[in-house]
Amino acid sequence: ERKIIVWAKNHKLDFDPIVKYGGVGSEIDLTGDYIVVLQHPVTTEYDESFEQVNQTLEAIYKLGIPTFWFWPNVDAGSERSSKALREFREKGRSGKIRFMRNLRPESFLELINSAMCLVGNSSVGIREAAFLGVPVVNIGTRQDGRERSNNVIDVGHSRDRIRQAIDTQIKHRKYESSELYGDGKAGERIAKLIAESDLPIEKRLAY
Secondary structure (H helix, E strand, O other): OHHHHHHHHOOOOOOOHHHHHOOEEOOOOOOOOOEEEEOOOOHHHHHHHHHHHHHHHHHHHHHOOOEEEEOOOOOOOHHHHHHHHHHHHHOOOOOOEEEEOOOOHHHHHHHHHOOOEEEEOOHHHHOHHHHHOOOEEEEOOOOOOOOOOOOEEEEOOOHHHHHHHHHHHHHHOOOOOOOOOOOOOHHHHHHHHHHHOOOOOOOOOOO
């Protein structure tokens, strides 16, 4: 994973996600700027998932910026989140949004690294985006309790606050890379300590 994210950090998007992975909705001109949305349901708020996604949809639709929107995971409430996306499309309001399923990890990180902003509530915004320096608008409570780097703006489920935060992040552009969640060398250090330690071998029965 470390090798992938370091590689992605040094690469701009060099492939067309629509050609390579498909999806449905609007065509996106990759010669211009775009944002990425990844919003999952919160298991303790599954009854609110439909309206939470709607608030984000309205914010993104009003901004009118080309957007790659990824389908939610299968946590409790995903059917409500998915319903909101389907109804939005059925009303013919896809605007400049391309709805996507899954990308290979390296493709996804490359896509994010070249985005103006990552929007939603995925841990990617807290962890990987911090290292990449990508501006993030984190929505709601899903990532509560996790330490953030300065690339994250937290907002509630309000279309106006979401839109304002995205505007702020777009104007800011890239942040400095953060190693808040490590520099990727923990495994090497652990292996070195184990290799150099004089570990006792003693069998103990606890029953």
